[in-house]
Amino acid sequence: MAELVLEQVIMLGEALENDDYDLANRIVERDDRIDDLEKENDNLSQNAILEAITNRNILGMGNVDNDIVLKKDPLRFALSAIRITRNMERMGDQVVNCAEVFRYKTIRKTLFKKEEPMTLILARVTTLAGMAIESLVEEKERFMGSVNTIEEELNGLCDQAFKKYRDAQDMDKVEFADLYRIILAMERLGDYAVNIAEELVRLNTGKDIRHLGNEIQSPTSVSYAVDRSG
Known part of the structure; x- marks a missing residue:
C-alpha cells in the first residue's frame, strides 16, 4: 500500500508537469486499489488489537507503570498500524x-x-511523500527532523502561491478556484506525510509527539511537530 501511494504521488507530479490528462485519469482509476488495501489492513489491525488485549492481560500489564506499558504494550503496534494506514489512504485521496x-x-x-x-x-510534496514512505518501509523515524522542515517550507509556499494567483490579473475565477483546490490538497498531503513520520516515532520509542509544540533539538534527536490530521 505504501509503495502504491508513493507511485500515485510520483505519477501526479508527472501529470501536472507534462499536462498529461490521460495520466491524471489513471491516477483516479487506481484509487480503488488503495481503498481496498486500506480496508484489508484495517481488518488485520483490528484482529491484532483483539489478540494484543488478550496478551496484555496474560502479561499482567494492567499492574505495570503507565510509562513502561506505553513502550511495551502489545496494543501499540496495532494502533499505530491503523493510524499509519489511514494516513496513507488520506494521502492517496489528496x-x-x-x-x-x-x-x-x-x-x-x-x-x-x-x-x-x-x-x-x-x-x-514529492520529497515529503518519499521520506514518509521510505521511513515506513525501513521502520525508522530517520527523516523526522527533515520532514518537519520541509513541511514548514511547503506551508509557506502554499501561502505564497495563494497570494500570487489571487492577485493575478490574467487568471479568471474558475482557474483560480481549481488551482486553489490543488494547493489545499498539496498542503494536506504534506500534513499526512508528517503524521506518518510522527506515528513512526511513537511506534519506535513509545513517545506520542503529535500534540507537542516544535522544539529545538540536536541534529541526532527527533523534532516535535503538531498533528494536523483533524
Whole structure:
C-alpha cells in the first residue's frame, strides 16, 4: 500500500508537469486499489488489537507503570498500524483530489513546470511523500527532523502561491478556484506525510509527539511537530 501511494504521488507530479490528462485519469482509476488495501489492513489491525488485549492481560500489564506499558504494550503496534494506514489512504485521496481537478483542463499549461511557487510545491510534496514512505518501509523515524522542515517550507509556499494567483490579473475565477483546490490538497498531503513520520516515532520509542509544540533539538534527536490530521 505504501509503495502504491508513493507511485500515485510520483505519477501526479508527472501529470501536472507534462499536462498529461490521460495520466491524471489513471491516477483516479487506481484509487480503488488503495481503498481496498486500506480496508484489508484495517481488518488485520483490528484482529491484532483483539489478540494484543488478550496478551496484555496474560502479561499482567494492567499492574505495570503507565510509562513502561506505553513502550511495551502489545496494543501499540496495532494502533499505530491503523493510524499509519489511514494516513496513507488520506494521502492517496489528496493525490486523487488534485488529479480530478486537473482533468477539468481549466488550469493553464506549463504552470506546474515553469512557474514558481507551484514547481517548488510539487517538488516538496514529492520529497515529503518519499521520506514518509521510505521511513515506513525501513521502520525508522530517520527523516523526522527533515520532514518537519520541509513541511514548514511547503506551508509557506502554499501561502505564497495563494497570494500570487489571487492577485493575478490574467487568471479568471474558475482557474483560480481549481488551482486553489490543488494547493489545499498539496498542503494536506504534506500534513499526512508528517503524521506518518510522527506515528513512526511513537511506534519506535513509545513517545506520542503529535500534540507537542516544535522544539529545538540536536541534529541526532527527533523534532516535535503538531498533528494536523483533524
